[in-house]
Structure formats: structure tokens, C-alpha cells
Amino acid sequence: MFKQTPAPVPADDLAASLAPFGQSRMLPREAYVDPAVFEWEKRNIFAGWHCVGHASDLDGAGAQKAVGAGANGILLVRGEDNQVRAFANVCRHRGHEMLTCGATAKRRGIVCPYHSWSYKLNGELRKAPGFDAADAFDSGQFGLAELRLVDWHGYLFVDPSGSDVDFDLHVAGMEDIIGPYRPEDLTVVARHSYELETNWKVIVENYQECYHCSTIHPELSKISPPTSGENLDLPGDWIGGWMSMIDEAETMSLSGRSGGVAIKGLSEQELRTVMYLVGFPNLLVSLHPDYVMTHLMTPLGVDRTHVECAWAFPKEALDKPDFDPSYAVDFWDLTNRQDWTACESVQRGLSSPHARPGPLAPDEDGVYQFVTRVARAYTGSR
Ligand code: FES
Numbered sequence: 001m002f003k004q005t006p007a008p009v010p011a012d013d014l015a016a017s018l019a020p021f022g023q024s025r026m027l028p029r030e031a032y033v034d035p036a037v038f039e040w041e042k043r044n045i046f047a048g049w050h051c052v053g054h055a056s057d058l059d060g061a062g063a064q065k066a067v068g069a070g071a072n073g074i075l076l077v078r079g080e081d082n083q084v085r086a087f088a089n090v091c092r093h094r095g096h097e098m099l100t101c102g103a104t105a106k107r108r109g110i111v112c113p114y115h116s117w118s119y120k121l122n123g124e125l126r127k128a129p130g131f132d133a134a135d136a137f138d139s140g141q142f143g144l145a146e147l148r149l150v151d152w153h154g155y156l157f158v159d160p161s162g163s164d165v166d167f168d169l170h171v172a173g174m175e176d177i178i179g180p181y182r183p184e185d186l187t188v189v190a191r192h193s194y195e196l197e198t199n200w201k202v203i204v205e206n207y208q209e210c211y212h213c214s215t216i217h218p219e220l221s222k223i224s225p226p227t228s229g230e231n232l233d234l235p236g237d238w239i240g241g242w243m244s245m246i247d248e249a250e251t252m253s254l255s256g257r258s259g260g261v262a263i264k265g266l267s268e269q270e271l272r273t274v275m276y277l278v279g280f281p282n283l284l285v286s287l288h289p290d291y292v293m294t295h296l297m298t299p300l301g302v303d304r305t306h307v308e309c310a311w312a313f314p315k316e317a318l319d320k321p322d323f324d325p326s327y328a329v330d331f332w333d334l335t336n337r338q339d340w341t342a343c344e345s346v347q348r349g350l351s352s353p354h355a356r357p358g359p360l361a362p363d364e365d366g367v368y369q370f371v372t373r374v375a376r377a378y379t380g381s382r
């Protein structure tokens, strides 16, 4: 994150969130329900490095996709040189979006649907109808605004501000954790799209603890003991930790059996555990012995978040004639829905004027890492 203006949240409450673990409180209620805080987050937290999708979302030269919304609208384009680029999703003529949010296209240029200005795949203006005879018109001045983009293990990250830290700092400490799973070589075979009536941070906080698992996830708790594992202390902007599985289980599924193939080259420890990571602020990565699941969150409003859940498997699994990913998809879809029910209830609860920031349990140290990360951002520091 970069230097920014403080968020419109009460300073006393922030100080309580930043107190040492064991004495601290959750974020102020405004963080979850006040549209002014959400606007601040869009202009600050989401103006820095955040995930916008997977490189495989853009299949072949000319593939285009619009992600995000409004001020954070981004157009992703794969060029003739096979590079993916990110542009602000705004035409240099009168500001029309090049594609509506979520839409895709595949063609040799980028065409604005309003007055048909067209751009090359590298963002340069190619043609502005009617301007041919205008002497003073310099098309070189009207290319699409390009944004910093990094393709990291197949995950696309964009820094719309252009002033966030070096990407290496953002992912410091992550290479050794994610690298062995080679997510860039896995194939996404299933996606689920969910629209939740909750703030994006409620989803991350829920993901960061298994204190709730024995209450709402009986199926998960049978395979992975809720108190197993521990959280990591990472130098970059990512947070997370691992949990182990019972001896009889090969992976996270209703039976504990895998219908796929273990990812090649994983260590004994990696084959016995699941790593749950938060790529701050909006990418959740769950590393399993035989598949990688991601949740990509797009905040739509202070109390509304789009979540795309994707399951990616190694090629060897796809080569199996009877391969069926539902052992992983059904297990997590069930677990996701149990989580979403809780998250939406938390949002409704926090809308009460009587809601107050609560204390964190000893098993909520991962939540503490996230809450303090957000609270520091609210104060205007890293
Ligand atoms: S706004 Fe895009 S061509 Fe006019």
C-alpha cells in the first residue's frame, strides 16, 4: 500500500483495533456499514495492488475482459505479443466504458461502443472517425491509460494508482509457499459465481479463522480438525496459515478421498495440509494437495460483494478418463454456502446501531493480522 489520506473512521476505535493481540477489538462498525468508508477503500486500498483475475481468463491475442466497476473499472487485453495489459476502462473521447463490467470480447482491436473510436491491442489510438481532416488532432495523445499489471503465477494483479510499492514487496515471502503448487500450470475446470449481501472484509475475516468451523462446518471439521495448524508471519501484504487433515484423508472432500491426482513435487507437509492465504485485499487462495481453489472478491457496495470461486487441477487429473471435479467443487460449494449464510447474518447484525467492535478469541490471530492490516491502512500508513 502507498501513502494515503486517513479513512473517515473514529481514531479511538482504530487505536483499539491496533492494540496488542488479546486486548484488541474488531474494526469500528463504520468499516462495514458506512458508504463513506467504502468509497475511501475504493480510492485507497483498491487503488493499489489487487487481483483482477487469472491469465487464462484471456484466451489468445485479442481477448478482452472488463473487470471491477466505476472508478475501479479496468479493461484487460491480451496483445499480439501475448502480453496481458491493463487499461482504465474509459474511452479517451467522452469517457464511455470500452466494455461493460464483466463483459468479454475477442477481436483485433479495442472498439468503443459509443462513437466507434478504435484502439490497437496495446492501447494506442488507431482511428477516430471524422478526425482525419482535423489538422490539430494528434492521435498519439489519445491512447488508453495503461495501468501497472503483473502476471504472478497466472494471477493478474493491477496497481491503478501507479504508486503502490514494488510488486516484489507486495508478495514478499509468498514465492516459497505458492511456487511449489505451480498454479500457472493448473487448469480451471469449475467456477461458481456468488453475490453476497455483505462487506468484503466480513468474508476475509471469516476465511481467516476456523473458530466457527465446529459450529457451522460439520463436514469440514470431520476431515480437518478446526484447531489444527497455525498462521504464518509473512513480510509482504499477504497473510494466512495452514491446517492439517486427518490421517485417512487425501484432500478436502466429503469423504476425504481425492478424485484427482496430487500436484507433482509437493513436500510431505504440503501433501498433509491445506494452506489458506489472503492476497491482500481481495484474493483468497486455498492450496490443496491435488487442487487450488481461489475466491476472487469484487466489492460492489459497502454491503455487497461479488465472489468468483474457481477450482484448478493439474493436467494429470484432467487426463484421467473418469475425472470428475465435483468431489472438490461440491465440498467447497457446501462450505461456501455455510460461510455465506454466516457472513450475511454478520452484516445484518452490524447494521444495528447497537453493534460494537468485539474482542478476538485466541484462535482468531489470523483475523487480528487482517484487522490490523486494514486499520493501519485506515490511519494512512502501511
Ligand atoms: S466515448 Fe468512446 S468513441 Fe466517443
Ligand SMILES: [Fe+2]
Pocket (backbone or CB within 6 Å): 206, 207, 212, 213, 217, 335, 339
Ligand atoms: Fe468457514
